[in-house]
Amino acid sequence: MKNNIKSIIAWLVLVSVIFGILSVLISSGLIGFYYVQILMGIGISIIMALGTNLVLGFSGQFSLGQAGFMAIGAYATAIMTKANPTYGGFYVSIIIGCVVAALVALVVGIPTLRLKGDYLAIATLGVSEIIRIAIINGGDFTNGAAGLTGILPFTNWSLVFFFVVGVAILLLNFLRSSFGRQVIAVRENEIAAESMGVNTTQVKVTVFVIAAIVSSIAGSLYVGYIGTVVPKDFTIMRSIDYLIIAVLGGLGSMTGTILAAIILGFLNMFLQNFSDLRMIIYSLALILVMVFRPGGLLGTWELTFSSFFKKKAKESK
Amino acid sequence: MLQQLVNGLILGSVYALIALGYTMVYGIIKLINFAHGDLYMMGAFIGYYLINSFQLNFFLALILTMVLTACLGVLIEFLAYRPLRNSTKIAALITAIGVSFFLEYGMVYLFGANTRAFPQALETVKYNLGPISVTNVQLTILGVSIFLMVALQFIVQKTKMGKAMRAVSVDSDAAQLMGINVNSTISFTFALGSALAGAAGVLIGLYYNSVEPLMGMAPGIKAFVAAVLGGIGIIPGAALGGFIIGLLETLAITIGLSSYRDAVVYGILIVILLVRPAGILGKNVKEKV
Numbered sequence: 001m002k003n004n005i006k007s008i009i010a011w012l013v014l015v016s017v018i019f020g021i022l023s024v025l026i027s028s029g030l031i032g033f034y035y036v037q038i039l040m041g042i043g044i045s046i047i048m049a050l051g052t053n054l055v056l057g058f059s060g061q062f063s064l065g066q067a068g069f070m071a072i073g074a075y076a077t078a079i080m081t082k083a084n085p086t087y088g089g090f091y092v093s094i095i096i097g098c099v100v101a102a103l104v105a106l107v108v109g110i111p112t113l114r115l116k117g118d119y120l121a122i123a124t125l126g127v128s129e130i131i132r133i134a135i136i137n138g139g140d141f142t143n144g145a146a147g148l149t150g151i152l153p154f155t156n157w158s159l160v161f162f163f164v165v166g167v168a169i170l171l172l173n174f175l176r177s178s179f180g181r182q183v184i185a186v187r188e189n190e191i192a193a194e195s196m197g198v199n200t201t202q203v204k205v206t207v208f209v210i211a212a213i214v215s216s217i218a219g220s221l222y223v224g225y226i227g228t229v230v231p232k233d234f235t236i237m238r239s240i241d242y243l244i245i246a247v248l249g250g251l252g253s254m255t256g257t258i259l260a261a262i263i264l265g266f267l268n269m270f271l272q273n274f275s276d277l278r279m280i281i282y283s284l285a286l287i288l289v290m291v292f293r294p295g296g297l298l299g300t301w302e303l304t305f306s307s308f309f310k311k312k313a314k315e316s317k
Numbered sequence: 318m319l320q321q322l323v324n325g326l327i328l329g330s331v332y333a334l335i336a337l338g339y340t341m342v343y344g345i346i347k348l349i350n351f352a353h354g355d356l357y358m359m360g361a362f363i364g365y366y367l368i369n370s371f372q373l374n375f376f377l378a379l380i381l382t383m384v385l386t387a388c389l390g391v392l393i394e395f396l397a398y399r400p401l402r403n404s405t406k407i408a409a410l411i412t413a414i415g416v417s418f419f420l421e422y423g424m425v426y427l428f429g430a431n432t433r434a435f436p437q438a439l440e441t442v443k444y445n446l447g448p449i450s451v452t453n454v455q456l457t458i459l460g461v462s463i464f465l466m467v468a469l470q471f472i473v474q475k476t477k478m479g480k481a482m483r484a485v486s487v488d489s490d491a492a493q494l495m496g497i498n499v500n501s502t503i504s505f506t507f508a509l510g511s512a513l514a515g516a517a518g519v520l521i522g523l524y525y526n527s528v529e530p531l532m533g534m535a536p537g538i539k540a541f542v543a544a545v546l547g548g549i550g551i552i553p554g555a556a557l558g559g560f561i562i563g564l565l566e567t568l569a570i571t572i573g574l575s576s577y578r579d580a581v582v583y584g585i586l587i588v589i590l591l592v593r594p595a596g597i598l599g600k601n602v603k604e605k606v
Contacts, residue, residue, distance in 0.1 A: 062410050111591035118349050118410060119590055122541050126583030129538075133580045236534070240418065247411055276430075279422035286415030291400045294408040 007305035015165055019158075026157065036157050040225050042265035043160035044218050047167050049245040049257045051214035054171060056243070057251035057296070058180075059207040060187030061113065062121040064239050068128025069212040071234035072104065073097035073219025075135060078148040078229045090154040090224065097216040104131070105212035106205065113204040116190070120208075125236060135231045147230030155224030163221060167214055172254055172302075174210070183207055187252075244282050247296050248289060256298030319449050321571045322564070327455045327524070329563020330462035334517035335540035336547070336555035337469060338510025344486040344550035345506045346402070351413040352393060354537015355420040356511045360386045360518025361435070361528040362424065368436045375438035375523070379461070382519050383512040390511025391504045399500070417533075424530035432529040435522040458520045465516060466556050469509065473552060482506055486550065535579065539566075542586045548596025557597060 022039075025031045031039070048066060055063045076097030081089050104127065112123040135142045142148070174180050182203050185193040194200050223229055245264055249256030271278040289296060335357055342350045363385050367378040397416050401409045442453045473479035481502045484492040493499050521536070522528050543562040547554025562582055569578040595601050 056407065060405075060407060062407060064414075108587065111587060115590060115594050118406065119545070119594075121349060121410060122538065122545070123583075123586060123590065125538060126542070126586050130580045130583050133577060137576050240414065243411070243414070251407065276422055276426045279418055280426060283415045283418035283422065287397055287412050287419065290404075290408045290412040290415065291397070294401070294404045 004306065006309050010305040010309075019161060022161070023158070037225075038265060038269055040155065040157050040160050042262055043157070043164045044222050044225065045242060045245060045265060046164050046258050046261040047218040047221070048215055048242040049249070049261050050167055050171055050254060051211040051218070052239075052242045053246035053249070053251065053254065053257045054214070055208055055211045056246055057253070057257075057300075058175060058187060059183050059204055061204055061208065062118055063124045063208065063211065064121050064236060064243070065108075065124030065126075065128035066211065066215045066242055067234040067236065067238035068124070068131040069101040069105065069215035070219035070222065070238065071128070071131055071135060071229075071231070072101045073216030074223045074229045074234070075142060075148075075219075076100060076216070077154075077220040077223045078151050079141065081151055081154065081224075082148070085152050087154065090220075094217060094220040097220050098213045101212040101216035102209050105209045109205040109208040110201075113208060114201045128234070128236065128239065132231050132234055135234075142231075145231055147228060147233075149228040151223050151227050151229070153224060153227060155221050160221055160225070163217065167217065168254060168258070171210075171214070175254075179203070179206070184252075244286060247286060250296035250298030250300065252300035253296065253298045253302055255301065255303040256296060259298070318571065321567050323449050323451055323455070325564035325567035326560065327458050327563070328567060329560035330459050331517045331521050331524075331559075332536065332540050332543050332563050333556040333559025334462050334465060334513045334520075335536060336543040336559045337466065337552060338514045339541050340544040340547070340549055340552060340555035341482075341506050341510045343544065344552075345482060345489075345503055346398070347406070348398065348409050348413065349541065350510075351410070351537070352416040352420060353510065353514055354533035354535075354540070355417050356386050356390055356393075356514040356533070357518040357521075357536060358424070358528075358530060358533030359389060359420060360515030361522040361532065362428070362518075362530075363515065364519035364522055365433065365435055365528050368438050378438065379516060379519050382515045386515025386518075387508040387512040390507040390514075393511075394504055394507040399503075417537075421530055421533070428530065430530060432527045435526045435528050437526070438523060454523055458524060461516065461520060465513060469513065470552065472509065478502070478505055539579075539582050542582055545586060546589055546596055548599030551596065551598050554596055554598035 022031075026036055048070060051069075052063070052066050055061050055066075073094070074097075077090065077093040080093030080096060083089070084092075108123055108127045109120075112119045136145050138144065175183065182193065182198045185196065185198055186200050186203050190200055193203075245260045246257055248264070249258070249260030268278070271281075293299075335353065338353050338356070339350065342348060342353070360382050363382045364378050367373045367381055368375065371378075373381070393416055397412050398409065401412055439454055439457060444451055444453070444456075473482060481492070481497045482505065484495065484497055485499055485502045489499050492502075517536075518528075518533075521532075539562055540559065543558035544555045545558070546561060547556070547558030562585070565585065566578050566582060569575065569581045574581065589596065593599075
């Protein structure tokens with residue numbers, strides 16, 4: 001228990017120090033507007049990549065449709081805040097986006113996840129396309145292929161920061177709960193998990209739904225940050241962007257995901273003018289990482305203070 | 318209506334060619350080869366250059382394209398998939414996605430993202446047969462694809478290599494113990510599947526008169542749906558599934574759902590997985606532990 005408190009305090013200190021440094025740098029103008037925008041983009045991709053990694057790295061299923069769920073959140077916020085442009089409306093729209101995304105994920109997840117094999121990859125790919133086609137044909141409601149513009153900038157950097165921290169804490173604690181252990185058991189060996197009494201379909205569907213909710217939240221934040229939504233923002237390319245972050249960081253490592261999102265976020269800033277080359281480099285990186293280090297760069301390693309304190313305690317004995 | 322049936326049949330025959338490659342590869346190494354749709358795109362581009370730059374005869378270009386895409390398929394298997402033969406399924410799938418994007422954006426980088434007009438290698442002649450009219454291009458597509466499907470069925474059922482393929486897909490360890498070279502059998506499977514995808518690329522290029530680097534994405538997914546619909550791993554099933562998907566897609570256009578035609582295909586996938594996951598021709602197999 002004492003170690004636990006120690007590590008919680010250590011995390012609190014770390015997070016508030018990062019927050020403090022950022023807010024001093026931003027309010028003093030040392031980090032310009034352009035860089036604040038990039039930081040917010042990185043925060044949103046951290047949330048998306050955490051959701052992707054939850055499905056891919058922790059439950060071992062392959063989802064290619066996270067962009068579709070992001071689109072649901074984005075459009076929920078865009079439509080709702082048009083009618084009610086207040087922060088209250090913004091938070092309600094986040095919740096509505098989550099509910100819709102969760103329902104869609106249930107409808108897709110239940111038929112595909114009870115099967116063995118990789119049907120989820122193709123089914124989610126199909127569903128994210130269906131979502132996009134539905135949005136394009138949505139008439140005045142979604143304004144078709146032209147998308148919605150003029151959404152007020154609800155998202156500021158501190159809001160993104162709190163959401164990143166909140167999502168990360170919730171997901172990490174979820175994975176350390178007994179249900180989270182079941183998730184990892186399913187990844188390691190589905191048959192063995194089933195024979196130990198784990199309801200594998202239920203576990204897989206739950207994880208898929210949680211990831212959809214996380215993606216929808218990221219979508220809502222994204223709209224408040226960019227100010228416009230167009231359906232072509234949510235093609236498979238976007239899902240692949242976050243897949244790359246999750247894979248490079250390490251399948252089954254939240255720390256790795258966050259680090260990879262930050263590093264790739266800054267790399268993208270420099271590669272902005274070479275977008276074709278960027279995709280070639282990233283796809284090659286995917287192949288090479290899988291061939292030489294199939295677990296991703298950090299594997300399943302997590303940064304924890306509790307193990308650090310344990311080590312120290314052992315040394316002092 | 319009858320005219321739409323003919324159009325659907327033509328489109329379906331091309332989907333069937335791509336689906337055959339998916340189903341063979343899945344049958345033998347249990348991998349969804351996401352790069353398969355891009356081999357179809359590569360086929361269209363190779364055909365484009367062979368006909369445009371070397372002024373080759375259409376059928377000669379078709380055969381050469383099939384040979385070249387077969388080599389490309391074998392190369393991809395050797396470089397990207399073989400090192401991962403014994404690692405997790407997720408790793409192999411991610412690699413397949415990587416290969417797919419590498420091919421797509423490699424082509425965008427080299428040739429630009431714009432659409433090119435495919436050369437008119439066959440002079441279009443229209444035949445009117447009562448209520449329907451077909452062009453010689455459509456007849457060529459249908460003829461070539463049916464010929465290739467029959468040839469494939471012959472290879473798989475009657476030749477020694479086909480027997481080896483079937484043996485490896487049932488149990489690769491046992492096949493190895495019987496003296497079958499598993500690696501070369503898998504390479505052969507990739508060569509066959511990629512050659513079919515390449516042929517499909519040239520045929521579609523001829524039909525729609527256009528090629529572009531990202532053209533492989535949507536047909537690739539639809540062909541996979543076709544393979545699942547027919548029963549994944551079953552060769553006649555993939556052909557059947559391809560024709561059904563092609564017909565349904567044109568049907569969706571006929572009844573005025575043309576902006577939803579892709580959604581219809583993906584919807585079918587969800588329905589099959591819900592109702593009959595083993596596919597039309599598949600049997601339910603209980604897994605033994």
